[in-house]
Amino acid sequence: MSRYLARRILGAIPLLLGIATLVFFVLAIAPGDPATYLIQPGMTAEVVARIRSNFGLDQPLLLRYVKWLGAMLTGDFGYSFSFGRPVLDVIRTFLPNTLLLSGCALVLSFVGGVVLGALQAARQYSKTDSVLSVVLLFFYSMPSFWLALMLMLVFSVFARSVWHWPFWLPVSGMTSMDYASLGLGGRILDRAWHLVLPTVSLTLVLTAGIARFMRSSMLEVVRQDYIRTARAKGLPERTVVFKHALRNALIPVITLAGLYIPLLFGGTVFIEYVFSWPGMGKAIVDAIVARDYPLVMATSFLFAAMVVVGNLLADVLYAVVDPRIRHG
Amino acid sequence: MVRRRRIWTRLGVLGLPAAIACGGREPVGADAFAGFCAEVRPRVTAYVERAAAEHSVPADPRYGGTVVVGTVADLPGGMNAAIVTSYTATQYQQFVSLMTLVRYDADLVPQPYLARSWEVNPDTTALTFHLRSDVYWHDGVRTDAHDVAFTYRTVTDPATGFPNPAYWDLYDRGPEGVEVVDDSTVTFHLRPHADFLDAWRATAILPEHLLGDVPPERLMQHPFNSECPVGNGPFVFVEHRPNERWVFEANPAFPAELGGRPFVDRLVHRVIPEQTTLLTELLTGGIQVYVGAQPDQAKQIQADPDVDLITFTHREVAYVAWNSRRPQLADRRVRTALTMGVDRRRIVQAVLGGYGQIANSTVTPTNWQYDPDAVPDTPYDPDGARALLKEAGWIDRDGDGVRENAAGQPLTITLKYNQGARQRQTIAELMQAQLADIGVDIRPRVVDATTLTAQLFTEAKDFDAVVLSWVMDFRLDDRDMFDSRRLSGDFALSGTRNPELDRMLDTLQTVVDRDAAKPLWDEYQRLLVEEQPYTFLYFVDRIAGVRKSVHDVRVDKRGEWVGVHDWWLDPSAR
Numbered sequence: 001m002s003r004y005l006a007r008r009i010l011g012a013i014p015l016l017l018g019i020a021t022l023v024f025f026v027l028a029i030a031p032g033d034p035a036t037y038l039i040q041p042g043m044t045a046e047v048v049a050r051i052r053s054n055f056g057l058d059q060p061l062l063l064r065y066v067k068w069l070g071a072m073l074t075g076d077f078g079y080s081f082s083f084g085r086p087v088l089d090v091i092r093t094f095l096p097n098t099l100l101l102s103g104c105a106l107v108l109s110f111v112g113g114v115v116l117g118a119l120q121a122a123r124q125y126s127k128t129d130s131v132l133s134v135v136l137l138f139f140y141s142m143p144s145f146w147l148a149l150m151l152m153l154v155f156s157v158f159a160r161s162v163w164h165w166p167f168w169l170p171v172s173g174m175t176s177m178d179y180a181s182l183g184l185g186g187r188i189l190d191r192a193w194h195l196v197l198p199t200v201s202l203t204l205v206l207t208a209g210i211a212r213f214m215r216s217s218m219l220e221v222v223r224q225d226y227i228r229t230a231r232a233k234g235l236p237e238r239t240v241v242f243k244h245a246l247r248n249a250l251i252p253v254i255t256l257a258g259l260y261i262p263l264l265f266g267g268t269v270f271i272e273y274v275f276s277w278p279g280m281g282k283a284i285v286d287a288i289v290a291r292d293y294p295l296v297m298a299t300s301f302l303f304a305a306m307v308v309v310g311n312l313l314a315d316v317l318y319a320v321v322d323p324r325i326r327h328g
Numbered sequence: 329m330v331r332r333r334r335i336w337t338r339l340g341v342l343g344l345p346a347a348i349a350c351g352g353r354e355p356v357g358a359d360a361f362a363g364f365c366a367e368v369r370p371r372v373t374a375y376v377e378r379a380a381a382e383h384s385v386p387a388d389p390r391y392g393g394t395v396v397v398g399t400v401a402d403l404p405g406g407m408n409a410a411i412v413t414s415y416t417a418t419q420y421q422q423f424v425s426l427m428t429l430v431r432y433d434a435d436l437v438p439q440p441y442l443a444r445s446w447e448v449n450p451d452t453t454a455l456t457f458h459l460r461s462d463v464y465w466h467d468g469v470r471t472d473a474h475d476v477a478f479t480y481r482t483v484t485d486p487a488t489g490f491p492n493p494a495y496w497d498l499y500d501r502g503p504e505g506v507e508v509v510d511d512s513t514v515t516f517h518l519r520p521h522a523d524f525l526d527a528w529r530a531t532a533i534l535p536e537h538l539l540g541d542v543p544p545e546r547l548m549q550h551p552f553n554s555e556c557p558v559g560n561g562p563f564v565f566v567e568h569r570p571n572e573r574w575v576f577e578a579n580p581a582f583p584a585e586l587g588g589r590p591f592v593d594r595l596v597h598r599v600i601p602e603q604t605t606l607l608t609e610l611l612t613g614g615i616q617v618y619v620g621a622q623p624d625q626a627k628q629i630q631a632d633p634d635v636d637l638i639t640f641t642h643r644e645v646a647y648v649a650w651n652s653r654r655p656q657l658a659d660r661r662v663r664t665a666l667t668m669g670v671d672r673r674r675i676v677q678a679v680l681g682g683y684g685q686i687a688n689s690t691v692t693p694t695n696w697q698y699d700p701d702a703v704p705d706t707p708y709d710p711d712g713a714r715a716l717l718k719e720a721g722w723i724d725r726d727g728d729g730v731r732e733n734a735a736g737q738p739l740t741i742t743l744k745y746n747q748g749a750r751q752r753q754t755i756a757e758l759m760q761a762q763l764a765d766i767g768v769d770i771r772p773r774v775v776d777a778t779t780l781t782a783q784l785f786t787e788a789k790d791f792d793a794v795v796l797s798w799v800m801d802f803r804l805d806d807r808d809m810f811d812s813r814r815l816s817g818d819f820a821l822s823g824t825r826n827p828e829l830d831r832m833l834d835t836l837q838t839v840v841d842r843d844a845a846k847p848l849w850d851e852y853q854r855l856l857v858e859e860q861p862y863t864f865l866y867f868v869d870r871i872a873g874v875r876k877s878v879h880d881v882r883v884d885k886r887g888e889w890v891g892v893h894d895w896w897l898d899p900s901a902r
Contacts, residue, residue: 032779050486083570084549093570149604177396
């Protein structure tokens with residue numbers, strides 16, 4: 001196992017370097033540069049050239065690449081052009097926010113998706129199955145930003161001014177304006193309160209997909225011979241479903257979980273926009289538009305690393321749950 | 329040239345941190361300025377505590393509470409006036425955190441602010457400011473003439489990359505241009521020019537004791553900008569969380585003569601990138617002021633009994649620039665016909681819901697030169713446009729609905745606009761439909777914003793026509809756009825040549841007296857209409873929603889934050 005791990009990790013290094021190199025040169029080819037982005041009337045060509053040289057962009061491309069690579073290998077990602085602070089500071093500012101939101105959403109949607117999918121498969125073609133299918137399909141096909149706006153409308157606007165509920169949910173931001181003056185308990189509650197709508201918007205869409213996946217995986221498993229054997233030897237249905245079917249049906253879902261891990265890092269841009277959640281997704285998109293090379297490089301490198309790690313994790317978990325792979 | 333870019337409306341929407349930058353020549357370690365904030369913050373805290381102890385809050389029910397303002401964008405470049413001239417950041421520098429030497433009254437006449445008074449010598453070559461002696465940086469150091477001189481040296485140092493060097497075009501730049509007479513007196517040397525005080529209304533003064541040692545090319549990376557800025561204005565910086573919010577608190581020691589402590593205890597600037605969310609927050613009370621509302625949101629704001637709709641004419645002009653280097657656009661009759669073929673009234677209705685007015689030149693309704701009666705309009709006249717095109721030799725020779733010249737080339741024009749700019753997309757589509765009526769084939773094309781900048785504002789000039797808008801400054805200087813001696817310049821979009829226009833552009837910059845300059849401005853605009861380098865579309869109104877719980881929010885062409893010192897929160901809403 002450790003040999004396998006070592007081989008995979010070593011194999012990832014040239015892959016990551018290759019991705020970083022590719023991103024670097026693709027960015028360099030893209031029209032415009034950070035100085036172009038700042039151009040405004042009144043600016044002379046001299047000023048533009050100055051800004052370019054303040055950014056270090058007057059140097060030859062290859063030299064820039066070598067310098068960037070050297071610095072990166074020592075953990076120095078440079079300064080973000082658009083935030084005016086070290087790239088690592090920028091990531092440190094936004095990453096925890098994204099991890100909190102997408103972490104909550106991922107956990108909830110996997111738990112929800114597995115439970116609902118298993119339930120549907122266990123009662124295939126029942127009323128529960130059809131109703132759940134329709135509902136899940138509805139959420140699955142909703143654009144997440146539209147769903148987010150509708151949730152906002154119902155649980156904040158209508159709840160407050162039309163139906164006069166005793167409570168309503170905050171529509172944007174991570175904390176209230178009086179956050180600093182709250183006690184520890186109050187702060188935790190305030191954060192959780194702000195998490196509800198964005199998490200639910202993300203979760204609904206994700207859950208639907210995972211439940212569909214789980215349902216078909218489960219149906220696949222219940223058709224297997226060993227399930228028939230389990231039933232034939234007179235085991236109670238509950239044991240058959242939960243012990244024999246469910247555990248085996250979870251194996252492909254684990255792969256799915258691995259694929260979702262990069263989401264933890266990138267967040268989801270639309271949800272971040274709608275709920276003004278200061279996370280990585282918006283920061284990355286803004287950085288690309290502004291040609292903020294150092295920030296784009298660092299985030300895409302980390303993103304690629306997350307994909308590699310996610311896949312690796314999925315494979316390892318796979319081996320853990322499936323003895324055939326472990327020993328094969 | 330004195331006008332700020334507002335090309336990519338949608339960029340603002342994306343909350344792009346625009347005007348700042350960094351990433352020095354060498355990759356720099358994360359700790360280059362690490363100690364700065366740790367050193368500065370305790371001094372500011374101590375100063376505010378001392379000031380609060382010395383100046384008690386007056387017994388007036390207007391004092392107290394937190395007002396939250398929401399907009400789509402963070403403040404790029406933050407409070408560093410030397411590296412940013414973007415609209416919202418400048419508003420915070422001028423009216424919230426920092427101070428300018430002079431400020432405008434509602435008629436745009438300069439009034440004392442950080443400068444108690446000033447005088448100019450008879451030939452307008454020496455300008456002397458006498459500063460107030462009771463203004464302190466929020467770390468307790470007094471603001472004096474050395475700060476003013478430092479600010480001037482910094483913004484005129486090319487290494488800084490100050491975005492709008494045209495402010496200082498007719499000042500003697502660099503260290504020779506400024507003289508510190510004593511701690512509260514400073515003299516600048518300049519050549520006579522119109523509205524020469526405007527630069528001192530625009531550019532806030534920076535603290536020399538904090539930034540004096542910073543190499544100018546590293547200013548863009550300095551923590552002063554947005555991590556721990558130290559101002560001297562009516563509000564003290566408290567906190568900035570990127571893409572989330574800025575928090576300011578009242579400065580208890582702000583000079584009584586300038587109004588003393590502001591009424592609200594705290595002013596929060598929230599970043600909410602989605603317009604729909606902003607509106608929801610305003611209507612549900614999460615924010616009290618929504619700056620930069622969209623025209624299609626105005627109805628909803630008006631319908632709410634707890635919210636006021638505030639609009640004012642802004643100095644933003646939207647236009648289509650025609651690239652006269654292209655053979656089909658070289659003839660001014662063609663460009664005039666294109667303007668005549670566009671129903672601008674309909675565009676203002678469709679795009680702005682009526683919150684705007686038709687433009688015929690770069691002189692906006694906020695400028696003192698504005699006089700619509702003196703400038704000939706180019707009204708919607710499809711028949712006139714057809715006749716003019718025919719006269720210029722563009723006739724539909726093959727009956728396909730598109731005019732051709734004698735050589736058989738069709739009158740096809742690609743009209744570019746930047747991605748995400750919904751309003752510009754509407755403009756391009758309306759123009760396509762309207763100009764098809766007169767036999768012109770307009771092809772709208774959307775381009776990523778930075779790519780489009782690279783196509784427009786470099787030597788490439790890779791476009792036929794483009795939909796844009798500028799935020800003009802109070803001091804107008806159109807030379808970068810229309811002076812044919814600057815044709816190789818980045819901003820000569822149209823590239824038309826008109827010696828008469830060139831001469832006029834020079835003259836306009838040097839006439840100090842407004843009464844003498846007014847007829848010249850009228851003449852200039854007549855020449856511009858004749859030349860038609862652009863089809864000017866409209867001037868934009870800015871729209872804001874303000875909850876009625878915030879009193880005395882007076883807003884005019886100087887900007888939304890101009891009266892922030894006097895806003896006060898209804899005690900019932902605290």
